[in-house]
Amino acid sequence: MTRETAVATGRRFEALAADYLKVRGCRIAGQNFRCKAGEIDLIVTDAESKLIFVEVRFRSSNRFGGASASVTAHKQRRLRNSAKYYLLTHSEFKTHFCRFDVVALSTNRQTNEIDVNWIKAAFV
Known part of the structure; x- marks a missing residue:
């Protein structure tokens, strides 16, 4: 069995987070937006036309505080x-209310499935 690269693992969990958000009524406006300041994993709009910048984090254990603690x-x-x-370069969103969310994913040790925790307005 080969080990996934960190990038491939990140992309896999970003896709899982995107699917999770879509099922809950969000529309994906962008993924992996990069600029000199950094990268935004997901950019979504919700049913209320909020623009949400999403940081996706995965941790296989909660030993060091879990996925959300790593932001x-x-x-x-x-x-x-x-x-x-992003807002300077995408004027179509200039009137949208914006917020920052975190989608924290972790492995459930009992079921070996992925637990998803969507933290809305995680920081300002």
């Missing part, structure tokens, strides 16, 4: 700066 203040700052640039 540090430094990462939040990079996401905010990336979002500012």
Whole structure:
């Protein structure tokens, strides 16, 4: 059995998070938006036309605080700066209310399935 690269693993869990959000009424407006400030994993709109910048995190265990705990203040700052640039370059969203969410995925040790925790308005 070969080990997935970190990039392939990240893309797989980003796809899982995107599917999870779509089932809950979100529309994917962008994926893996990159600029000098950083990268935004998912950009979605919800039923209320909010523009949501989503950070997707996966951890195989909660030993060090789990997936959501890995979104540090430094990462939040990079996401905010990336979002500012996104809004400057995508004028169609200039009137949308924006927020930052985290989709934290982890492996359930009892069932060996993936648990999903969607944290809305995770930071400002």
